Amino acid sequence: MPLPMYALIVPAFTRGFTALDGLLGKAEAFATERGMPLAELFDARLAPDMLPLAGQIQRASDTAKNAIGRLTTLEAPRLPDDEQDFAALHERIARTMAFIETVKPEHLDGSETREVTLSFPNLKVTFSGGDYLLQFVLPNFYFHVTTTYDILRHKGVPIGKADFIGHLG
Known part of the structure; x- marks a missing residue:
């Protein structure tokens, strides 16, 4: 029986980007409440040799859109990694989701x-x-989504497993 590629790809990416967008929204609200500069979260990283928050979202986006491009005849959109603020990260997520749709x-x-x-x-x-x-795309995608969650959690943003998993049912 063939692997159900669509069922494995599109719902996973859609759920992941919906979670990422929600996490960014909670991070912005947290920073605003605390009077924290958004750059403190935008540039945050777990270790000096890891990508910051923005880089994690960029890599999740690249993984998703490029996987679709490699597995289909669809041309993946080119998105330069030049986001400078949360609004631009939200826009990148929206553009990636629009392609997935x-x-x-x-x-x-x-x-x-x-x-x-x-x-x-x-x-x-x-x-x-x-x-x-199964061996590269999904593990890589979830690595970057999880690392985004971990960066925000490490910085004190009040998020939990439900924010990562999303709405069930």
């Missing part, structure tokens, strides 16, 4: 067997589409 199940038909090659500085990896999704 264009994906139809038939776009992903047969994509589980499509060959996808990724090149890293010292490594080139070729996956089947299904392995690419």
Whole structure:
């Protein structure tokens, strides 16, 4: 039986970006209540060698849109990593979600067997589409969504598991 690619991709990305947008909203409200400069959250990171909050959202966006582009014949939008404030991060999430909304199940038909090659500085990896999704895309996407949550939680933003998981039912 073929891997249900659409069912694995579109709902996961939609839920993740909805959660990210909600987390940003709570972070903005928290900063406003505390008189904290938004830049303190925008530039926050968990460790010196990790990307800041903005970079985490950019990578989640890149992972989602580029995965769709690699697994379909749809052209992924190019979004420069130049966001300078929360409004721009919200806009990036909205643009990424708008692209995801264009994906139809038939776009992903047969994509589980499509060959996808990724090149890293010292490594080139070729996956089947299904392995690419399960071994790289979803873990990478959730890493960046989770790290965004962790940065905000670390900075004191009052968020919890329900903010990450989203509405059930």
